[in-house]
Amino acid sequence: MDPRPARSNGGPPSWLVRVVAVAAGSLLLAGCGGGGGGGEGSGGSGAEGYPDREIAFIVPFAAGGPTDTVTRLVAEPMSAKLGQQIVVRNVEGAGGTVAAGEVANADGDGYTVLMHHIGMSTAPALYPNLAYKPLEDFKTVGLVTTVPMTIVARKDFEPNTLQELVTYVKANADKVSYANAGIGAASQLCGLLIEKEMGVDLTEVPYDGTGPALTDLVGGQVDFMCDQTTNTTGQIKADKVKAYAVTTPERVEALPDLPTTAEAGLEGVEIGVWHGVYVPAETPDDVVAKITDALAAALTDQAVVAKLAELGAPPAPAADVTPEAHRQKLQEQIDLWAPIIKESGVTAGG
Numbered sequence: 623m624d625p626r627p628a629r630s631n632g633g634p635p636s637w638l639v640r641v642v643a644v645a646a647g648s649l650l651l652a653g654c655g656g657g658g659g660g661g662e663g664s665g666g667s668g669a670e671g672y673p674d675r676e677i678a679f680i681v682p683f684a685a686g687g688p689t690d691t692v693t694r695l696v697a698e699p700m701s702a703k704l705g706q707q708i709v710v711r712n713v714e715g716a717g718g719t720v721a722a723g724e725v726a727n728a729d730g731d732g733y734t735v736l737m738h739h740i741g742m743s744t745a746p747a748l749y750p751n752l753a754y755k756p757l758e759d760f761k762t763v764g765l766v767t768t769v770p771m772t773i774v775a776r777k778d779f780e781p782n783t784l785q786e787l788v789t790y791v792k793a794n795a796d797k798v799s800y801a802n803a804g805i806g807a808a809s810q811l812c813g814l815l816i817e818k819e820m821g822v823d824l825t826e827v828p829y830d831g832t833g834p835a836l837t838d839l840v841g842g843q844v845d846f847m848c849d850q851t852t853n854t855t856g857q858i859k860a861d862k863v864k865a866y867a868v869t870t871p872e873r874v875e876a877l878p879d880l881p882t883t884a885e886a887g888l889e890g891v892e893i894g895v896w897h898g899v900y901v902p903a904e905t906p907d908d909v910v911a912k913i914t915d916a917l918a919a920a921l922t923d924q925a926v927v928a929k930l931a932e933l934g935a936p937p938a939p940a941a942d943v944t945p946e947a948h949r950q951k952l953q954e955q956i957d958l959w960a961p962i963i964k965e966s967g968v969t970a971g972g
């Protein structure tokens with residue numbers, strides 16, 4: 623389990639919530655534009671014969687959760703394209719930073735690959751002693767998808783609408799439990815927006831991933847959470863959870879009856895969870911290019927596209943499935959979140 627967030631007194635002013643909302647909204651709306659940014663240009667050649675053995679694809683959260691789902695979806699066609707087995711491995715802990723630290727220190731030979739999400743850009747601000755630097759210790763391979771989030775609750779939780787949830791949480795803030803996947807997780811960021819928008823301080827229950835968190839939500843052990851559609855769509859459709867809203871400016875095709883947070887009266891809670899693939903910084907560029915090609919092939923695979931659509935998560939456009947576009951996105955997002963997080967007072971400690 624991860625440490626609870628340490629908070630400064632109170633929370634950020636309401637302008638901050640707006641900034642976060644606008645910034646997070648841009649995650650969904652803005653493409654990376656392709657090109658620009660550029661990598662470190664360390665070049666190097668190592669692609670001859672690559673890959674000639676199995677590749678480890680590291681997931682920074684628990685099995686069965688949204689990051690795991692996206693990784694396993696693309697891993698199969700990537701494996702077919704590369705002609706080698708890809709073994710997905712879950713390295714949980716500290717909101718995804720344990721896995722990222724492991725990959726940052728792995729051999730830069732293309733046999734250790736990381737899937738990570740928006741948390742790659744927020745961790746430097748959240749973790750004062752972070753053991754890696756996202757822009758220096760990794761090469762970006764390409765963007766994968768941007769996933770909407772949903773606010774969901776245990777089936778027998780009293781509030782039936784988002785407005786009722788706001789009223790209930792305000793009246794029972796000390797009793798209501800909010801599940802997340804630790805500091806740096808998308809579910810924690812979304813919770814931050816919810817707290818600020820509602821003006822409450824929730825009791826957070828951190829897990830190693832929202833896979834196990836959602837299991838506990840369905841089992842009634844926690845009250846509510848904000849999680850990616852790649853994890854919640856099935857449970858919402860099966861009527862196993864109560865769903866209040868989706869955190870996108872527009873409704874999501876996979877869940878057409880679910881109002882947006884703005885429609886439901888909580889417009890400050892708008893966020894999309896972008897994902898990208900990384901390798902250690904020393905990985906030769908021609909090896910990175912082979913992994914990028916495999917990722918691009920996976921994201922146009924009809925079965926992958928159909929499954930992502932079913933889960934409310936569109937594949938990244940081809941122009942964004944490049945190291946350059948991904949690096950630019952990462953840089954922009956680090957710059958975007960650093961002041962927001964600093965202002966929020968949330969930190970994983972010294």
Ligand code: MLT
Pocket residue numbers: 683684687688689690739741802803806807808809810830831832833
């Ligand atoms: C997961 O895979 O468990 C999630 O991405 C965790 C999160 O970021 O909320």
